[in-house]
Amino acid sequence: MAGIHITDIEAAINHWRERKPSPDGVTLCAELRALAEVYALMIYYHHDEADEASMPAAAHAAWLDWYHSTPDTPCIAICSTSQGDAMCKGCGRSFEEVQHWLGLTPAEKRSTWRRITLQGTAWRFNKYAERAAEGPGPAATNAAASTAASSTGR
Numbered sequence: 001m002a003g004i005h006i007t008d009i010e011a012a013i014n015h016w017r018e019r020k021p022s023p024d025g026v027t028l029c030a031e032l033r034a035l036a037e038v039y040a041l042m043i044y045y046h047h048d049e050a051d052e053a054s055m056p057a058a059a060h061a062a063w064l065d066w067y068h069s070t071p072d073t074p075c076i077a078i079c080s081t082s083q084g085d086a087m088c089k090g091c092g093r094s095f096e097e098v099q100h101w102l103g104l105t106p107a108e109k110r111s112t113w114r115r116i117t118l119q120g121t122a123w124r125f126n127k128y129a130e131r132a133a134e135g136p137g138p139a140a141t142n143a144a145a146s147t148a149a150s151s152t153g154r
Helices: 005-021 032-046 055-068 094-098 106-119 127-134 138-152
Strands: 004-006 048-052
Touching: 004 005, 004 106, 005 032, 005 048, 005 055, 005 106, 032 048, 032 055, 055 106
Parallel strands: none
Antiparallel strands: 004 048
């Protein structure tokens, strides 16, 4: 089984801190206590990953709740593996990861997400991310202006 990286445990802890804040600044909800125990043991033993299979049930359930709030797939619908590439230029996954994605465990999917995010070479992290940050281009702005002008009769 795949390991759950410490950054995912931290993200799950923050997810639960936001969902169920401490009423007095000291008391933690059950989900946070379960995740905090796993996190503390990871820190104590200097581990980067927790084993998904041996994780306490309450901590795993709390982590899964956070996991289900994240995007399932890194796909951006531009798949170069269908054109014969071993690694997809669009999302950064390998051909095998693309083909077997639905059969991967949540920890295996998060491991893939972590790898492709750290690499940051897939189009989802550069070409298309830059376009999304820029907003609509001049063509879209001109089209919106002409639509507005025609609706006012100008």
